Amino acid sequence: MSARAVSVRSMMLTNEAKGYDDARLGYQRLDPHRPEVIFEVTSAAEIEEAVRYAVDHDHRIAVQGSGHGLTQGIEKGVLIATRRFNGVRVDAAAKTAWVEAGATWQDVMIATAPYGLAPLSGSSPGVGAVAYTLGGGMGLMARKFGYAADHVHRIDVVTADGVSRKAEADPDLFWALRGGGGNFGVVTGMEIALFDVPTLYGGSLYFDLAQHPTAVEAWRDWTQSVPDEVTSGVTMIPFPDIPQVPEPLRGKYIAQIQVAVLAGPELIEPLRRIGQPVLDTVGDLPYVESGKIFAEPDNPDSYRSHNALLSDLDPQALRSLPKSAIVAIRHLGGALACEVDNAVGHRDASYSLIVLAPGRKDVDRRVFEPWQASTVGRFLNFSYENLTAAEIAEAYDDFPRLLALRNRYDANRRLAPNHEITALQ
Incomplete structure (x- = not known):
């Protein structure tokens, strides 16, 4: 042998x-x-x-x-x-980190924290850093610094023919990998930029919507004038009346407003004026503990979700959202709107709307009908479902170029990514 x-x-x-x-x-x-x-x-x-x-x-x-x-x-x-291939090497002087294929954002943050540096990580520390970045990466500091894919310096990748390549030496491949997902090869590691953010001001305000029915609209109005130093979202959650749910939230329909602030705490005072939240976790946080902002569950789960990128949040459409589903909205704009030469699409979007259906096969897409006029595309990192080729194409500004590059680097369709770029029927 x-x-x-x-x-x-x-x-x-x-x-x-x-x-x-x-x-x-x-x-x-x-x-x-x-x-x-x-x-x-x-x-x-x-x-x-x-x-x-x-x-x-x-x-x-x-x-x-x-x-x-x-x-x-x-x-x-x-x-x-790749989960066992999870090393992180930090160059503090250059403010970069080399991230191996299976490293999670928690792995990266633990490695960078001693230097007072932070990556452009997302809401859940347990998510794989490389796959997240290949899909664009819309994170906690996105309005200040942009997409994670905008700050990738180098990528090592094995293409579908079994050849190891330096993607940055091939402008087309480098362009496609930053936002085009796993359609062009198996990435073994990447060099990402780090930022001088040892701490931030962040957390969540949980409002009982029975007591404060306009909380989501108040958040929407607040986002119209906040600076780029503020990245935020709101999730509407129908918490079941079961012992596993903490008492302040149990059996209530809650608006969880999440904030990550790189400036003074006074910026969120308009949110505090909504009323008395049932739970308030906002405060100074070491960046390595930034997963506490969204406080997403880390146990394995089963769910589907559908996503749309929106030009605006219509107040009447907000009021039509179903109370039976988990609905998450994120505020975009700021540095996310800056043009960068990569595959990330729809930088003109102002909000992202996500509807999550835990334990169900499909999301009821009728929820999205009131938003059709303001829909500009979709963001695939938030689309946990089987999409058609046309629906995947809606995530990109230059789908024909991505399809041509897929045909160049994986003509035999060896790779089976989560959202596969294929010809439109």
Whole structure:
């Protein structure tokens, strides 16, 4: 047996092997992967070997780190599980970090915190940093600094032919990877910019909508004038009346207003004037603890969601939102609107609307009908569902270029990303 064959076999897990289920299951459990073979990789070289194995055996390839963004698992094929390949190397002088394929934002923040530096991470620390960034990355400081994809300096990637490449040496590939998702190769690592943000002022104000029915509209009005140093959102949650829910929230329809402020605390005073919240977690936070702002659950879950990018929030449409679903809105604009030469689309959007359906197969899309006139596109990092080719195309400003590049780098459709760029029917 060759040295390469020994190396490949040492990484492989088949469906009869101990640890197979643990390796294939990520955060999203609604439609998990059921591959023929799993490669639990710990290096870029092992990723290259796994891709070559898939090429040699004519298998499709899925990649999974944390598994937060999974839309539809592969049947058979090869799954490259990157969670053990999670190193982070910080260059404090250059204010950069090299992030390996499976690192989560928590891994990155722990590595950068001793230097007083912060990445452009998202609301959930458990999300994989690389996949998040490939999809654009709309984070806690997005209005101040833009998308995470806007601040990537270098990318190492194994393309679908099993060849390792420096993406920045190929302008087309580098452009597509920053916002185009996992359609163009298996990224083994990337260099990202860091920012001088050791702490921020942030957290959530939880309002009982039975007592403060205009809280969401008040947040919307407040966003019209806040500076770019403020990034915020609001989530409407129908909390069940069960013991597992904390007493202040139990059985209530809640508006959770999330704020991340890189300036003075006085900027959120208009929100405090809405009334007395049932819970207030806003205060000074070390950036490494920024996951407390949204306080999203970290246990594996099953859900679908549908997303739209909006030019405005119509007050009448806001009042039509169903109380039976979890609805999340994020304020965009600021640096997110700055033009950058990458694949991220619809930078003119002012808000993102997400409807989440836990444990259900589909989101009721009738919820989005009142928003049709203001819809400008969608953001795929917030779309946890199986979309058509046309719906995926709606996420981009230059879909024809992305499709042409997909045909160049993966003509045989070896890769099976969460949102696959394919020809329109």
